[in-house]
Amino acid sequence: MENILMGLEQFANPIVILSLLGGTLLGLTVGALPGLNDSITIAVLIPVTFGMDPYVAMVTLVGIYTASACGGAIPAVLLEIPGTASAMVTTLDGYPMSLKGYPKRGLSLCVTSSFFGGISSAVVLLIFAPLLARLALKFGPPEYFMLAVLGMSTVIGMAGRDIAKNFLSMTLGLWLSCIGMSPTTGIDRYIFGSASLMDGIPLIPRMIGLFGVFSILRIFDAMGKDREAASATNGKVIEREDDKIAIPDLAMCKRLLPTWLRSSMIGNILGIIPGAGMTMAIFLAYDQTKKANPKLPFGTGVPEGLAAPEAANNAVVASSMVPLLSLGIPGNGTSALFLGALTIHGLRAGPAFFKDYPDMAYLIIFGFIFANLAMLPMSLLFCKYLASKVLKLNPQILAAAVLTLCMTGSYAYMNNPFHMGVAVVFGAVAYLFWKFGLPQAPLILSAILGSMMETNWISSMVYSEGSAIVFIQRPVSLVLVIASAIFFVWPLLQRVRKSRRIDHKLR
Amino acid sequence: MKRSKLINLTMPVFFALFGLWILFTSRNMGKLEGTFPRMVGVLTFIVALFQLYFDVRLEDHKDKFRGCNLRKVIEALVAMSLYVFMLNKIGYLLDTALIAFYIMHSLGYRKYGLAVPIAVAFSLGAFFVFKILLGVPLPTILLDF
Incomplete structure (x- = not known):
């Protein structure tokens, strides 16, 4: 209780509150801009937070992360272009609702559903993160090693269709974690004579490259294609007189409650599992909602079709911070950025986080709760007054602004132009990954978990005198071994079953 | 093949x-x-x-680079690399204004009367935030303080 009050106390500072609101507004704006998202914005802004008070910095990032998933629905509903990847499914019923003459109703439904999902995930974070952290304090090297393996197994099993590509992405990440001084002996590895690589490849410039520089390269890649085609039908959207931005009435809320609950639960569970992410949550929530409402004509502007993905994507947001704050394992790319943000302020996420920095831990948790509470009215006002203006921002000018911030941010990390080069190289890596269908999530996660894996593998081997049986001798480690096997094998079995079903139907 | x-x-x-x-x-x-x-x-x-x-x-292979503007992507990567290389030589302000202008121009922004002041404004804005507010020692030729 004392710790909770320590976290809450920080909100007595008006600058913290203002930063949270500012972050939320920024999150809505970047979410609404196709091509920008929370990861890019947080990656670019982390270096700007260097000189800030850590509390102010973290609540700003929390605000951005919370609101951007909601902002992504705005162009999805109005233009049929998802502002973020997490709003892909929202277009299916959002745009048809606009075509029916109810774009504002569509936006209102999205905002309310996002709020529901967001609050549920913040509550999950508040309950589960401290519990899990308390449990994790008893972990030894074998458990930590297995935790890293669990993270890898889920990300490989769930990150995409092609398991070999997931593995290759992971091995590249593991190799990247080997660059620099060995965590056990201090001998340098793969530094190619560069002193700048002695500490390895830093997380922030790497992420700026993977998210920020890559987003610019994608715009260049798409040059010459008919990018206006998607919004060509924009003119058909007409607004009816009874269409307005407002919280849905009680009858609609009652109707959507089962969808919100179901989708939030899906989002919360998938958020906690490292690597599962928002994309999986939105498709699963939409699919389950369709199954639960077989008579509804999904794809024609059904409220449930908007409520399901929007509740699910926001339910992933705070719950993806559960493994980060309690175990030091990021749940997805964006929470990996929080790991970087905490590190540059001298804080270390992991089981001891709640013990060593209770004020910061609960500030983040309550930051998510308050950001969601602020997001509801702010999003409604944003949709009413600013959304149409934001959508008109020039993408060419925005791209120049993003690149300026990416490059300057990478330099500012350690005042070294070498890190700008790192961002450019990783931008190119992300582009090639995208082109060859290699998922980024295993690369990001394994590059972070690699050194943790290596250190704890060696410690476990020293502890057990070289016997790998140690991993199944200890109960928690054994549970983690089984969980890893399930998370790795289960998606594979699902796929095999699905393909057999298709074969059976074809016969 | x-x-x-x-x-x-x-x-x-x-x-x-x-x-x-x-x-x-x-x-x-x-x-x-x-x-x-x-x-x-x-x-x-x-x-x-x-x-x-x-x-x-696998028999059915899709050309992953078909329809994309690979030339532009490579051009952008070269420009970014040049930006990094030139940073300590021509200073942050000029270097950043040039890359910002290049990005706008190469993405098809043709209002030069606006592009130049916008590029300069981005460079000065980032300079103000990072150098003056955050104390990051950005390399400069002029305004070195």
């Missing part, structure tokens, strides 16, 4: 060679610091061979 198949095979071949390279370079490392890279090398090589096997057997 079709061009699309050839392009697709470059990825597993690269990873197989990369795995071998990791194994080769880790041969002189000691037991403690060399075990993990060796494990990574073996895993990379084996999985890359699997991927190569499946890609060779």
